[in-house]
Amino acid sequence: MKHMIKSMIAILCVTMIGCGSGAKSPGVTDAEVVIGTTSDLSGPAKELGALITGGEQMYINHINSQGGVHGRKIKLLVEDAQYNPQKTVVAVKKLIEKEQVFSLFAILGTSPTEAIRSLLVENEIPLIAPESQSGTMSDLSRPGSKYIFSTEVGYNRQGEIMVNWIMNQNPDATIGVIYQDDDYGENALEGLKNAEEKHGISIQKESFQRGTTDFTGQVGNVMKGGCDYVLIAAIVKEPIIIMKTAAAMGYKPQFMGFGPTMDHRVGLAAGKAGEGFISANGAYMWNSDHPSAVEYRELCNQYEVPEKMRGMYHFYGVTAAKVLVEGLTRAGENLSRTGLIKGMESIKDWDETNLPPITWGPNDRQGSDQAMLIQIKNGKQIPIAGWMK
Amino acid sequence: MNSLFTEISQEIVSGIALGSIYALIALGFILIYKATEVVNFAQGELMMVGAYVNFFLIQSFTSSMGAPTFLTFILGLLGSIIFAVLFGWFLDLIINRPMKDEPVFSIIMATISIGIVLRAIVGLIAGPMSLVPKSPFGGAHIQLSGIIISILDLFIIGAAIALVAVFYYFFNKTRWGLAMQATSEDPIAAELMGVPVNKVYSLVWIFAAIVAAVSGVLLAPRAAILDTNMGFLGLKAFPAAVLGGFGSIPGAIVGGVILGIIETVSMGTLSFHFQWVKEINDIIVWIVLIAVLMIRPTGILGTEEIKKV
Numbered sequence: 074m075k076h077m078i079k080s081m082i083a084i085l086c087v088t089m090i091g092c093g094s095g096a097k098s099p100g101v102t103d104a105e106v107v108i109g110t111t112s113d114l115s116g117p118a119k120e121l122g123a124l125i126t127g128g129e130q131m132y133i134n135h136i137n138s139q140g141g142v143h144g145r146k147i148k149l150l151v152e153d154a155q156y157n158p159q160k161t162v163v164a165v166k167k168l169i170e171k172e173q174v175f176s177l178f179a180i181l182g183t184s185p186t187e188a189i190r191s192l193l194v195e196n197e198i199p200l201i202a203p204e205s206q207s208g209t210m211s212d213l214s215r216p217g218s219k220y221i222f223s224t225e226v227g228y229n230r231q232g233e234i235m236v237n238w239i240m241n242q243n244p245d246a247t248i249g250v251i252y253q254d255d256d257y258g259e260n261a262l263e264g265l266k267n268a269e270e271k272h273g274i275s276i277q278k279e280s281f282q283r284g285t286t287d288f289t290g291q292v293g294n295v296m297k298g299g300c301d302y303v304l305i306a307a308i309v310k311e312p313i314i315i316m317k318t319a320a321a322m323g324y325k326p327q328f329m330g331f332g333p334t335m336d337h338r339v340g341l342a343a344g345k346a347g348e349g350f351i352s353a354n355g356a357y358m359w360n361s362d363h364p365s366a367v368e369y370r371e372l373c374n375q376y377e378v379p380e381k382m383r384g385m386y387h388f389y390g391v392t393a394a395k396v397l398v399e400g401l402t403r404a405g406e407n408l409s410r411t412g413l414i415k416g417m418e419s420i421k422d423w424d425e426t427n428l429p430p431i432t433w434g435p436n437d438r439q440g441s442d443q444a445m446l447i448q449i450k451n452g453k454q455i456p457i458a459g460w461m462k
Numbered sequence: 463m464n465s466l467f468t469e470i471s472q473e474i475v476s477g478i479a480l481g482s483i484y485a486l487i488a489l490g491f492i493l494i495y496k497a498t499e500v501v502n503f504a505q506g507e508l509m510m511v512g513a514y515v516n517f518f519l520i521q522s523f524t525s526s527m528g529a530p531t532f533l534t535f536i537l538g539l540l541g542s543i544i545f546a547v548l549f550g551w552f553l554d555l556i557i558n559r560p561m562k563d564e565p566v567f568s569i570i571m572a573t574i575s576i577g578i579v580l581r582a583i584v585g586l587i588a589g590p591m592s593l594v595p596k597s598p599f600g601g602a603h604i605q606l607s608g609i610i611i612s613i614l615d616l617f618i619i620g621a622a623i624a625l626v627a628v629f630y631y632f633f634n635k636t637r638w639g640l641a642m643q644a645t646s647e648d649p650i651a652a653e654l655m656g657v658p659v660n661k662v663y664s665l666v667w668i669f670a671a672i673v674a675a676v677s678g679v680l681l682a683p684r685a686a687i688l689d690t691n692m693g694f695l696g697l698k699a700f701p702a703a704v705l706g707g708f709g710s711i712p713g714a715i716v717g718g719v720i721l722g723i724i725e726t727v728s729m730g731t732l733s734f735h736f737q738w739v740k741e742i743n744d745i746i747v748w749i750v751l752i753a754v755l756m757i758r759p760t761g762i763l764g765t766e767e768i769k770k771v
Contacts, residue, residue, distance in 0.1 A: 115585065117691050120592055254744070281729065282744045284694060286483075286685045287722075289476035290730025293469055297734060309592075313686035321603050321610050322472075342594040342686050346601065 100175030101408045106145045106401065109152070109168030110178045111185065116155025121386045122181055125204055126151055128390020129179060131376050132398070142401040145408070150174060156181060158188035165189045169196050176201060176413055179393045183207040183256045190217035199413050201400055202393040206231070206332045206355065207260045211439035222417045222433055224396060224426075224440040225355040228257060228306065229264030231331050234444045234461045235353055236268035236276075239302050239329075249277035249300030249326075251291045251315060253307050261306035261331055276304075281311070288315045296324045305330040312350065313343045320346035327351065332444075335385070340449040351457065353444045357427040358454070359388040365427040392426040396440070399423065429460050466731070468608040473726040479615035481715075481722020482622035483684070486677035487699035488706065488714040489626060490670040496633065496709055497642040497666040498558065500569045504577035505674060506696020511549065512675030513682040513692060514584055516542040517595055535598035542675040550671030554664045562663075581690045588690075597683035618680045622715055625673055630711045642666060701751050707764025716762055721747055 100107035110129070113122030130149060137146045150172055152164035161180065168174045169192065176199050180186045183205040193200055194217045201222050203210055208227025212218055226234075232250075239246050250265060252258035258280065265276050277298040279291040292315055295303050303319075303326045305312045312334045319325070328350050330339070335352040343350065357363035359370075369391055373383050401408070403416030417433055420440075424430040431440035446458040490505040502508075520538040524530050557576060561569045599613040633639035644652040645662045653659045681695070682688045699718065706717025728746050732739040742749070754762060 115582065119585065120689075279729075279733065280740060280743070284698075285729075286681075286695070287476055287480045287726055288729075289473050290726050290728070290733065293472060293730045294734045297469065310685065310687045314684075317601060317686070321601060321612060323610075338592075338594055338687065344601070 098175055098409045099173040101145070104145060105148050106142070106408060107148045107150060107172065107174045108176055108178045108397065109150045109165070109172060109174035110180065111152045111154035111161050111164045111168075112179075112181050113156040114151075114153040116153075116157060118156040118182065122153075122156070124382055124384070124386035125179070125181065125390040125393070127378075127382055128387040128392075129394040130390075131372065131378065131387075132391045132394035135372060135376070136394075136398050142398060143406045143408070145401075147398070147401070149178070154181070154185060156185060158182075158184045161185035162188050162192065165192055169198060174198075175408065176397075176410065178202065178397050179204050179390070181205075183209070183260070186210065186221075187256060190215065193217040193220040197410060199410055199417070201413075201417065202396045204389065204393065207256060208264065208439075209256070209260055211437075213436065213438060218438055220414070221438055222396070222400070222440065223438055224392065224428060224431065225332070226353075226442050226444045227264070227439065228261040228331050229267070230442050231353040231355070231444050232261050232264030232304070232306075233268045233271075235304060235329050235446075236265065236272065236274075238446065238458060238461065239327075240272050240274075243301075246302050247277075247298065247300050248274065248302045248304065249279065249295035249298055250304040250306060251279045251281065251288070251295065251311075252305075253311070254280040254282055257331075257333075258306045261304075265304070281307075285311070286314065288318050291315070292318045292322065292324065295326070296322065300326055302327045302329060305334055307331075308333045309336045309338055312339050313347065316343045316346040316350065329353070329446075335447060335454075337384070337454065340452055340454065347449055348452075349449060351446050351448045354447045354456075355428065355441060355444050356385075356389070356392070358447075358456075359383065359385055359427070361456075363427060365392075365425065369427070388427060392428060395426050396431070399425070470727065470731050471609050473730040474723050475609055475611055476615070477723030477726035478719050479612075479618050479684075479722070480726060481702070481719035482619045483677060483681050483695070483718070484699040484702040484721055485622045485715040485718030486618075486625065486673055486680075487696055488703035488718050489622075489629065489711065490673045490677075491700065491703045492709060492711055492714050493629060493666055493673065494670045496711075497646050497662060498569075499566050499646055500558070500573065502573045502670060503570065503696070504553075504573045504580060504693075505670065506693035506699070507577040507580040508546075508549075508553075508671050508674035509678040509681065509696065510690060510693040511580055511584060511678070512542050512546055512671075513595070513678030513688055514588055514593075515545045515675070516679045517593055517682065517688055518588075520596075530596055530598065532598055539676070539679050542679055543672055546671040546675035547668050550668035551664050553671065554667035558663050558667060559660070577693060577696075581693060585690045592687050592689035594686075595682040595688050614680070614683060618684070621676055621680060622718070625676065626711055626715045629669070629673075633711060638662070638665065698747075701747060705751055705754055705761055707758075707761030710761065710763040710765070713761055713763035720750070720762075724750055 112126040113119050133147045133149050154161040154164040178201045181204045186203045186205050199220045202224045206225050208229035210221050210223035279294050312330050330352040335354050340347045369388050400417045403419050404412040418435050421432050422430045428441045429443040443460040443462050445460050447454045448457045494502045516538045519541040523534040557572050597614050603610050603612040641657045642662050645659050649659050702717040702721045706713025
């Protein structure tokens with residue numbers, strides 16, 4: 074027994090010395106670097122979770138097959154956190170403490186990412202390319218933001234960009250918004266508040282709870298308010314029901330949606346009512362002629378990705394993985410977490426993904442702050458306005 | 463004034479249709495509760511299964527018979543009901559039968575697990591992408607002095623009234639209905655008096671599955687997208703059942719419609735004129751529920767049951 078305790082103490086000492094010396098960062102060997110992510114494979118966002126993670130995995134396999142980064146293969150550990158903040162906290166703790174991952178990557182969802190801020194600070198671990206378009210990610214006044222490298226334009230900026238576009242088209246426009254009452258909606262409203270001040274206008278605001286299936290009240294209200302432009306901060310179901318309800322009421326404003334409403338099913342399910350719907354979009358489309366999209370389709374063919382997996386979400390996954398690889402490359406051969414952060418900060422006007430050129434810096438955590446507009450015309454999604462800041 | 467009247471009427475009509483969906487789900491809760499005193503928390507998932515079965519049936523019909531028509535809708539509905547009969551019978555066989563002598567609480571826990579299992583299984587079979595169901599009526603609607611009512615909503619309201627009437631008649635006027643009431647009161651005494659208790663149990667699960675399938679078929683096109691989380695609506699229908707009076711069949715429609723109207727009017731006209739209503743939209747249903755239960759602890763149409771111990 075005494076023997077055992079002695080040997081245990083010895084082991085403990087050795088591991089502690091190992092940790093303390095900082096000779097090797099956790100999750101890094103000469104042959105491998107371990108990266109942790111949480112996705113949603115069985116919860117409310119499982120359809121996008123499975124596709125995004127699939128895209129990430131495809132690109133990482135592609136890089137590994139070419140020898141990895143600085144001779145290290147990337148090993149991606151995926152935890153299913155079901156888009157749930159509490160489960161994400163548990164999963165991320167497991168990834169950091171038990172699996173000893175080097176870096177976190179592409180945590181799925183705004184609220185789940187918000188929930189792990191204190192873990193980022195405690196462990197001084199970077200989070201590359203969270204799968205969230207919330208502008209709060211890159212808000213350096215929030216704890217942990219300096220560890221987060223946000224890629225796509227935030228909801229707040231999208232809101233401002235859409236209002237700018239509207240005021241440019243029609244300076245006398247009356248604008249309303251129907252928003253989801255959560256972190257996402259709040260960030261969208263933040264941008265709209267800035268836009269209200271900038272243009273000296275007032276935007277009518279109607280909220281709804283997630284899970285709402287009837288929008289008669291909200292649509293009736295923006296109609297009463299005389300709104301001729303209605304912004305929708307929601308996911309996929311809501312814009313469909315909202316536009317159908319308005320069409321039945323004979324109310325025809327210009328509907329516009331934030332990033333998540335760009336899903337092609339909106340046009341598909343809304344049919345005639347969805348014709349003319351405009352959505353903000355922070356990335357080149359997967360079926361466009363942009364070099365990154367062409368490369369994406371070639372990769373899909375090379376790795377025989379099933380037709381029904383290809384598309385916007387799968388492409389997002391590839392982009393996130395590309396950002397990770399770029400960061401690891403720039404971090405150099407002696408991989409450390411601070412090195413990765415420095416590497417990420419050195420990315421300037423980098424134009425190799427489906428996003429507009431990405432820039433990060435010591436005081437800049439927002440990769441891209443541009444959006445373009447996509448409109449449904451004859452059932453097809455057509456870009457109508459180029460990149461706007 | 464006239465326009466305010468039209469606006470509120472519009473919201474009330476939509477509220478009635480939404481409430482009819484709640485009523486159909488609540489009816490499923492009440493049917494099983496009335497005969498077995500079990501609250502089936504998988505009722506929402508039964509609805510989701512019904513909607514998926516219907517979706518795939520219609521898909522296979524249209525691939526063999528061409529574009530969806532009213533006929534394919536009816537065939538799909540009938541097919542879903544037939545599936546529901548088998549499915550309800552099967553659920554009784556695997557949950558209710560083996561646990562017949564266990565405390566009611568254990569059976570309730572089992573229904574919660576069944577709900578989770580069903581979500582997982584449907585997710586596996588149907589794949590990760592959510593589906594886009596087509597309404598058999600397209601966007602067709604009628605207009606009554608400025609108020610718009612979609613044909614789908616009329617159908618939903620009609621189905622809710624019809625099913626509530628059928629089951630009300632069944633429970634109060636037929637031998638089987640009385641047998642069910644007797645079983646709920648005291649299964650052992652009922653069995654001794656010659657009531658085939660096992661058959662009663664199967665039947666009531668089958669009924670609940672049928673009601674769920676009908677509500678699923680009608681809700682899916684109204685909700686625009688079909689996914690496995692549709693079952694969570696069951697949690698919204700539960701307060702409807704409590705409000706109407708758990709155990710009262712007409713109570714389902716009363717509770718459902720009241721909650722539906724509160725939801726649409728508070729989000730609509732009330733929020734428009736009173737800013738503070740917006741802040742309490744998500745709890746307003748619960749405030750009403752607590753208020754009603756304080757005055758009538760058994761719900762609006764519930765009757766107090768006195769049991770000899």
